[in-house]
Amino acid sequence: MKVLITGAAGFIASHVADAYLKAGHEVVIIDNLVSGYQRNINPQATFYHMDICDPALEQVFAKEQPDIVNHHAAQVSVPRSISNPLYDVEVNVKGLINILECCVKYSVKKVIFISSGGAIYGEATEYPTTENYAPKPLSVYAINKMVGESYLYFYHHQYGLNYTVLRYANVYGPRQVSHGEAGVVSLFTEQMLAGVTPTIFRYPDQPEGMIRDYVYVGDVVQANLLALEHGEGQAFNIGTCTPTSTLKLYQELVRLFTSLHLPLVTSLPLFGIARQGDLRNSMLDFSKARRNLGWEPKVNLAEGLANVISYFSQLRSNA
Ligand SMILES: NC(=O)c1ccc[n+]([C@@H]2O[C@H](COP(=O)([O-])OP(=O)(O)OC[C@H]3O[C@@H](n4cnc5c(N)ncnc54)[C@H](O)[C@@H]3O)[C@@H](O)[C@H]2O)c1
Known part of the structure; x- marks a missing residue:
């Protein structure tokens, strides 16, 4: 076609x-x-x-x-x-x-x-x-x-x-730049590789940050x-029907950096106030896609993040 x-x-x-x-x-x-x-x-x-x-x-x-x-x-x-x-x-x-x-x-x-x-x-x-x-x-x-x-x-x-x-x-993965809807994965990864401490935006009553799928x-x-x-x-x-807070995402990146022996400035993030339009929670039920398309997510967060780290590490070494 x-x-x-x-x-x-x-x-x-x-x-x-x-x-x-x-x-x-x-x-x-x-x-x-x-x-x-x-x-x-x-x-x-x-x-x-x-x-x-x-x-x-x-x-x-x-x-x-x-x-x-x-x-x-x-x-x-x-x-x-x-x-x-x-x-x-x-x-x-x-x-x-x-x-x-x-x-x-x-x-x-x-x-x-x-x-x-x-x-x-x-x-x-x-x-x-x-x-x-x-x-x-x-x-x-x-x-x-x-x-x-x-x-x-x-x-x-x-x-x-x-x-x-x-x-x-x-959506996250290789080739994502940090201005998009889910740019937080590439933003945090690029910042951590550059020795910059990421900032987690949050509402005062939701200390772990936004929940995303x-x-x-x-x-x-x-x-x-x-x-x-x-x-x-x-x-x-x-989606994956799996809730992940921004703090959890950051902690997962820290865990992967440590296991890959990548240098980290600190394991503690900075915190900032949520921005205009930031939803607190988002998590999608994908059972209709499973039923009618025969689709389901196969890659878990740890595997996906490891691919993103490897992609951005390679970009930096080629630069
Ligand atoms: N990234 C996410 O998490 C996410 C989540 C939900 C939906 N989406 C949707 O997925 C699609 C792709 O998003 P992405 O994250 O890959 O973003 P992206 O910015 O990487 O890709 C968008 C592409 O569209 C091109 N484009 C923009 N305006 C154009 C125009 N007027 N004419 C021709 N080309 C134009 C851009 O140059 C770019 O290559 C978008 O429709 C977005 O709304 C993305």
Whole structure:
């Protein structure tokens, strides 16, 4: 199949592109490199340096005639979505509509849309949270991911466009940079390798910091492979259903640094006040993905973090 992937110069979608190519698919990438990097782009893919909002996107669809569109490109910063809501709408809503119009016009068989289970549910009262929980988004980013899901439903109803939504928890792994939604793993790892003490942001009544559901990028890639064939017209949580506080995450990194004999300035973190838009708790129930996609997470936090440490150590020694 020919798959057009948006945002595949970025962290997650670059791994998805690699896996699709490995599985024998043809891959076309669209990315404007606003937060992605040329070095992440698989040379076997056809790359268009283009904004998803550009009307010229249609020419790419006309030329490439993709079977499937996998849409990862997005404005990914929650704080930025709050300080500049119109920009978030521009990329995450208007950009999506530009893509969906092309999908209808060029008879794309399926769209895989990436939403955020870590954001759209807000401070969910159902914990772990299932897909049945009515989202209560608490940031512009989260609102626009929900709006995106509604557009998919509409395009399906109106034009018969097939789709699957993947609602990621906090994804981490090699190639992640520290500005994204779950950038804390790469941020802490890079800081610790550079001899800088990480700061844990927290609310006064939650001393261990935010609770998150960290899912490894390799597992997320598997969900994208399965979504090529399964999950029509459905949204799926892609998480681990395992709660991890920022303090626990830091302590796990300290444990791994020690066992790998990597130097540590101190084993005690610094603490700071939670930032605007920071959710206290997030943990996703993934039983629907297990049932309908045949997906479940395979990589536990210790293994995943070891891969991240190894990746950033290698980057530093190559620099
Ligand atoms: N990282 C997470 O934990 C997480 C969690 C939930 C959902 N997501 C979603 O997964 C997707 C990928 O996130 P990521 O963490 O890999 O971020 P990333 O910043 O590494 O990747 C986003 C990519 O999109 C590209 N892009 C941004 N705006 C564009 C535009 N207007 N036109 C073309 N390309 C554009 C960027 O250059 C970048 O390569 C996003 O949709 C994000 O909302 C991520």
